[in-house]
Every structure is written in C-alpha cells, then in structure tokens.
Amino acid sequence: MPTWLLIAICVICWGVWAVVEKQATRHASPIMVQVIGAYVYSAVAPILFVFMKATNTPTQWNVPGVMWTSLACVLATLAGLSFTTAIQRAPVHTVIGFTSTYPVLTFALCALFLGEQVTWTKLAGIVAIVLGTVLLSW
Numbered sequence: 001m002p003t004w005l006l007i008a009i010c011v012i013c014w015g016v017w018a019v020v021e022k023q024a025t026r027h028a029s030p031i032m033v034q035v036i037g038a039y040v041y042s043a044v045a046p047i048l049f050v051f052m053k054a055t056n057t058p059t060q061w062n063v064p065g066v067m068w069t070s071l072a073c074v075l076a077t078l079a080g081l082s083f084t085t086a087i088q089r090a091p092v093h094t095v096i097g098f099t100s101t102y103p104v105l106t107f108a109l110c111a112l113f114l115g116e117q118v119t120w121t122k123l124a125g126i127v128a129i130v131l132g133t134v135l136l137s138w
Contacts, residue, residue, distance in 0.1 A: 021083070022087045025085075030081055030085040031081065077128050081097055093136060
C-alpha cells in the first residue's frame with residue numbers, strides 16, 4: 001500500500017474518530033470509554049497475530065521493545081482519557097484545535113533526544129500550527 005494512502009487513511013480515521021469519541025462520551029463516562037477501548041484493542045490483537053503469520057512478519061519480543069511500547073500505551077491511555085474528558089466538557093473543534101498542537105512538543109523532543117534536524121521550514125510549520133490553533137479556537 002502506498003505511503004500516501006496510509007497517511008490518507010490515518011487522517012480520515014483520526015478525523016472521524018474525534019466525532020465518534022464525542023458520541024461515546026454522551027453515553028458513557030470517559031473512563032468507561034477507555035475501558036471499552038482496551039477491550040476492543042485486546043480483541044483485535046489475535047487478528048493482528050494471524051495477519052503477522054500470514055505475511056511472515058517476524059515477532060520481536062525483546063525487553064526494550066516491550067518497555068517502550070508499554071510506555072507509549074500508558075501515555076496514549078492518559079492522552080485518550082484526558083481528550084475524552086475534555087470533549088465531554090467542551091466543543092470537539094476547540095479541543096481538537098488545542099490537542100493538535102502536539103507536533104510542536106514532538107518536534108522539540110525529537111530534536112533534543114533523537115537528533116532530528118531543525119530547519120527554518122520546520123520552524124515555519126510550527127508557527128503555522130500555532131496560528132491554526134488560534135484560528136480554530138475563535
């Protein structure tokens with residue numbers, strides 16, 4: 001599958017996800033939404049293992065991989081719970097506007113810890129993200 005299609009699917013799914021998540025909070029508490037999500041992820045895991053087997057994708061169980069993945073899951077759960085609680089209290093477009101600024105933090109952390117390059121073009125992108133957030137929140 002081409003990279004552009006993967007990115008398009010991601011953008012569409014995340015865009016629809018925010019609206020669906022708001023609907024979920026109208027019928028369940030934010031914590032319950034996270035619990036239900038955890039069950040759904042657990043149910044999908046066996047399907048992913050079958051897919052891995054069918055495509056000869058190697059399983060890589062190692063301590064660093066499990067530790068980093070576990071930390072990522074804890075952070076994603078905390079972010080999801082915070083997001084779900086926020087959209088229960090405020091309009092989705094407002095919450096999405098502010099939470100969409102996370103690339104600013106990601107950019108800084110990647111530059112500091114992963115040695116990724118800082119360029120004027122990327123800094124202009126950061127300014128565009130901040131301006132976009134201001135415009136969306138009005």
